[in-house]
Amino acid sequence: MDLSKLSEILKSEPKYRQQQVSQAVFIDLVTDWDEVKTLPQKLRTVLKNSCPLEIKAKIFHSQDQKTSKALITLNDGNKIETVLMRHEGDRHTVCVSSQVGCPLACTFCATGRLGLKRNLNADEIVEQVLLWNRVLKQIGEKERVTNVVYMGMGEPFLNYTNVLKSIRWLNDKQGFNIGARKISVSTSGIVPKIKKFAEEKMQVNLALSLHAPTDELRSSLMPINTHFPLQEVMSAIDYYIKKTNRKVMCEYLMIDGVNDSLEQAKQLAKLLKDKLVMVNLIAYNPTNAYRPAKAKNIKAFKDYLSQAGLEVSQRFTFGQDIKAACGQLALDN
Numbered sequence: 001m002d003l004s005k006l007s008e009i010l011k012s013e014p015k016y017r018q019q020q021v022s023q024a025v026f027i028d029l030v031t032d033w034d035e036v037k038t039l040p041q042k043l044r045t046v047l048k049n050s051c052p053l054e055i056k057a058k059i060f061h062s063q064d065q066k067t068s069k070a071l072i073t074l075n076d077g078n079k080i081e082t083v084l085m086r087h088e089g090d091r092h093t094v095c096v097s098s099q100v101g102c103p104l105a106c107t108f109c110a111t112g113r114l115g116l117k118r119n120l121n122a123d124e125i126v127e128q129v130l131l132w133n134r135v136l137k138q139i140g141e142k143e144r145v146t147n148v149v150y151m152g153m154g155e156p157f158l159n160y161t162n163v164l165k166s167i168r169w170l171n172d173k174q175g176f177n178i179g180a181r182k183i184s185v186s187t188s189g190i191v192p193k194i195k196k197f198a199e200e201k202m203q204v205n206l207a208l209s210l211h212a213p214t215d216e217l218r219s220s221l222m223p224i225n226t227h228f229p230l231q232e233v234m235s236a237i238d239y240y241i242k243k244t245n246r247k248v249m250c251e252y253l254m255i256d257g258v259n260d261s262l263e264q265a266k267q268l269a270k271l272l273k274d275k276l277v278m279v280n281l282i283a284y285n286p287t288n289a290y291r292p293a294k295a296k297n298i299k300a301f302k303d304y305l306s307q308a309g310l311e312v313s314q315r316f317t318f319g320q321d322i323k324a325a326c327g328q329l330a331l332d333n
């Protein structure tokens with residue numbers, strides 16, 4: 001798909017064409033310009049040649065059919081992954097990538113091993129949601145993506161402008177109309193961008209990949225912590241909370257023998273004391289680096305945090321069998 005020439009082409013057309021095109025591409029989900037009978041034949045031919053709607057994707061489904069992963073080949077041949085999770089009820093969450101690869105090399109993350117190839121542009125981020133809407137429409141005429149999380153490949157705040165542009169686009173009432181509160185951005189802790197995000201006056205959710213309660217441990221797992229140490233990250237989070245009054249989700253991977261001890265639970269409780277946050281404990285999905293924490297240790301860790309007065313939840317993993325779970329996105333299909 002390539003919509004980069006679209007606005008240029010529509011410039012010489014009456015204003016209402018933009019509306020017709022948005023309706024066709026983002027609401028009716030057409031895959032061929034010939035289907036758009038509201039447009040004159042000549043314009044359809046121009047669009048057919050200059051703005052192809054085809055998305056090149058290979059789709060995999062997990063055994064339980066709840067998770068699907070798509071491997072999209074971009075126009076320049078680079079590949080990215082995006083995941084659809086179908087929850088009970090009619091909630092459908094899409095996990096989008098924001099970069100091809102990621103430069104931050106967290107030791108537990110498969111994407112981090114790829115290094116950074118390039119940033120995605122806003123179209124390429126939105127295209128991922130569009131693809132899943134097309135898939136959902138085939139399942140049920142009215143089924144659509146309801147939630148979007150920026151937790152796929154890449155660090156969203158290292159591609160800030162395009163990520164923000166894509167959020168506004170997903171949010172657009174004339175397009176996907178996905179409410180800001182249904183959109184979450186996860187960051188490894190890019191301090192200046194957390195502060196900037198606080199100023200955006202958006203109702204989008206922020207998640208912080210915390211994973212360790214001390215600088216020493218966090219730096220050994222997440223090299224970015226040497227640039228932006230915990231104290232700076234936490235004060236950026238304080239600033240965000242003060243500005244937005246929105247609760248921040250702190251993601252904490254549970255890795256056996258690395259960050260799952262009661263002593264570490266205690267340090268974490270101290271770090272997060274009295275902050276408007278919740279802790280989301282995430283099962284470590286194997287990437288050949290560590291072992292997942294034992295269930296009894298996760299329970300003890302969780303109980304300690306609850307007793308210390310923190311709000312804690314546990315994330316269920318989706319799609320491990322098709323390597324679609326968090327941190328497993330690495331294009332080895």
Ligand code: SAH
Nearest residue numbers: 109151154155186187188209284285326327
């Ligand atoms: N770069 C951003 C967003 C993408 S990663 C970030 O790091 O926040 C999305 C989430 O998946 C993060 O919380 C990340 O820490 C987590 N993750 C990475 N590797 C994982 C693994 N092997 N198992 C489970 N979660 C993982």
Ligand code: SF4
Nearest residue numbers: 102105106109112188
């Ligand atoms: Fe990049 Fe996030 Fe993976 Fe770290 S966890 S390497 S920041 S994608």
